[in-house]
Amino acid sequence: MFNYDFMQNAFMAGTVVSIVAGIVGTFVVARNYAFLTHTLSEIGFAGAAFALFAGWPALLGMMLATSGASVAIGALESGYTKRDNVTSAVSALAIGLGILFLALGHTSTTAATGILFGSVLGISRQDLLLLLALALLVIIVLFFNYRALRQLSFDEAGMFLQHGTQKMVRYIFLIIIALSVSISSQLVGSLLIFVLVTLPAASAKYYVTTTPQLMGVAIVFALFGTWVGLTLAYLTNLPTSFFIAVIEVLIYLVSVWQFQKNA
Amino acid sequence: MMAIIQTRDFGIRYGEKAVLSHVNVDVPAGRFFALLGENGAGKTTFIKALIGHNQQTNGLLTLNAKRIGFVPQFRDITRDYPLSIAEFVGLNYNKGWRLWFSPVEKQQIAAALQRMDLSDIASKRLGLASGGQQQRAFVAQALVQQPDLLILDESTASLDHEHKVALLQNIKQLQKAQDLTVLFITHELKLVSQYADGYLLFDNGHVTQGEAKDLGALTTKMTAPYDEDEVRHV
Numbered sequence: 432m433f434n435y436d437f438m439q440n441a442f443m444a445g446t447v448v449s450i451v452a453g454i455v456g457t458f459v460v461a462r463n464y465a466f467l468t469h470t471l472s473e474i475g476f477a478g479a480a481f482a483l484f485a486g487w488p489a490l491l492g493m494m495l496a497t498s499g500a501s502v503a504i505g506a507l508e509s510g511y512t513k514r515d516n517v518t519s520a521v522s523a524l525a526i527g528l529g530i531l532f533l534a535l536g537h538t539s540t541t542a543a544t545g546i547l548f549g550s551v552l553g554i555s556r557q558d559l560l561l562l563l564a565l566a567l568l569v570i571i572v573l574f575f576n577y578r579a580l581r582q583l584s585f586d587e588a589g590m591f592l593q594h595g596t597q598k599m600v601r602y603i604f605l606i607i608i609a610l611s612v613s614i615s616s617q618l619v620g621s622l623l624i625f626v627l628v629t630l631p632a633a634s635a636k637y638y639v640t641t642t643p644q645l646m647g648v649a650i651v652f653a654l655f656g657t658w659v660g661l662t663l664a665y666l667t668n669l670p671t672s673f674f675i676a677v678i679e680v681l682i683y684l685v686s687v688w689q690f691q692k693n694a
Numbered sequence: 695m696m697a698i699i700q701t702r703d704f705g706i707r708y709g710e711k712a713v714l715s716h717v718n719v720d721v722p723a724g725r726f727f728a729l730l731g732e733n734g735a736g737k738t739t740f741i742k743a744l745i746g747h748n749q750q751t752n753g754l755l756t757l758n759a760k761r762i763g764f765v766p767q768f769r770d771i772t773r774d775y776p777l778s779i780a781e782f783v784g785l786n787y788n789k790g791w792r793l794w795f796s797p798v799e800k801q802q803i804a805a806a807l808q809r810m811d812l813s814d815i816a817s818k819r820l821g822l823a824s825g826g827q828q829q830r831a832f833v834a835q836a837l838v839q840q841p842d843l844l845i846l847d848e849s850t851a852s853l854d855h856e857h858k859v860a861l862l863q864n865i866k867q868l869q870k871a872q873d874l875t876v877l878f879i880t881h882e883l884k885l886v887s888q889y890a891d892g893y894l895l896f897d898n899g900h901v902t903q904g905e906a907k908d909l910g911a912l913t914t915k916m917t918a919p920y921d922e923d924e925v926r927h928v
Contacts, residue, residue, distance in 0.1 A: 575791050577791045578788045578791065578792070579789070581785060586769070586835075587770075588770070589835060591745070594745075637774065640777055640778035640819055641778065641781045642777070643793050645776060694822055
């Protein structure tokens with residue numbers, strides 16, 4: 432199967448995306464940002480739809496939309512507004528706009544399903560390089576702020592004394608999530624962002640107790656699902672996203688089950 | 695005795711509203727002070743001013759602490775919270791990018807755990823620890839960078855009586871052994887009166903300072919709002 436260029440590209444893209452999703456997901460899960468992450472992927476859908484309408488690359492539209500929205504959500508987020516309510520309002524608007532731009536742009540159904548469900552087998556060498564560059568950017572920014580992000584995600588109350596840092600790290604984190612969502616969408620699509628960003632990290636927390644370990648296990652779970660999913664998709668001609676989703680959900684269920692049994 | 699916190703005609707306002715005014719207190723270094731008063735009386739606002747969060751202040755506030763440790767009231771620790779107690783205590787190292795703790799940091803974490811009697815359960819998941827163990831872990835986290843001023847915001851509120859006493863004894867010991875200044879925000883006046891050296895009473899925008907020996911009189915004079923714990927147990 433590795434004789435085919437598209438399979439090589441798909442495996443490399445899958446590997447890059449899984450590593451980013453595992454690392455960023457660890458912080459997303461710790462900070463209870465799963466819902467926000469999902470919303471950002473819907474906003475990404477709107478951005479991609481707009482990009483197709485305007486004749487830009489879909490990934491560019493996605494990145495601009497998610498980054499803009501995450502900053503807006505960060506600014507709206509305060510003690511007075513419930514985070515989930517703000518996010519659902521933004522999410523509803525985003526999907527509406529996405530549908531509008533798809534209609535206006537007379538976009539083909541293939542392109543639309545590509546955004547929503549991922550099109551990893553259609554990734555070109557050029558897409559792959561862009562993906563790799565973005566992934567590196569995300570990882571570098573994350574690690575330069577690693578310790579502050581760790582405290583923000585795992586114990587925001589503990590940042591009481593560092594009020595200024597807290598504000599800045601919040602925004603950095605939101606941008607990191609926005610970029611990771613755009614990257615991961617390339618593989619599993621906007622609708623299934625949970626599958627790679629949230630589920631592996633959520634499963635990992637039932638096994639290990641330090642942040643580096645959490646990131647490591649999350650990466651392993653994400654990689655396992657991606658590699659096995661791609662192989663099964665190649666063998667059966669069924670959608671990759673389907674297999675990745677099933678594998679990650681199974682891992683999650685088994686993790687919760689064994690934790691409850693032992694705890 | 696050197697004052698670690700000193701205010702002269704100090705006030706804080708939120709816009710038009712004066713939260714505190716004409717505050718004159720001298721908290722000596724190395725003492726255990728109870729911060730008393732109803733919810734909304736300005737205790738937290740005062741603490742925020744100490745840390746430097748409030749901009750709208752007037753008068754004089756002198757703080758002689760080199761490093762402050764703070765134990766917040768509310769924390770979001772669910773049963774599936776993954777970090778171990780030792781890892782949680784180390785979260786306070788929040789500068790830089792180093793993935794693992796340095797040898798010095800590890801040493802300081804171990805020392806803080808030992809002081810709070812947590813060494814044996816350092817690798818236990820915080821989410822699965824008891825309420826008393828969790829509170830001790832919160833205090834240990836604030837101790838990790840060796841503060842000379844430790845502020846605790848209602849740390850005993852969620853504990854049963856036995857654990858309240860144990861935590862207060864632990865902190866009292868720490869205060870004496872390390873020459874630490876402790877500010878203990880609480881509603882549980884009767885409980886804390888056995889450990890405090892003095893108090894600051896927040897009431898109606900004013901702050902009254904008193905000594906430990908007056909706490910008894912305060913206890914009998916005051917009723918429900920200051921001693922919720924007692925009310926609950928009647």
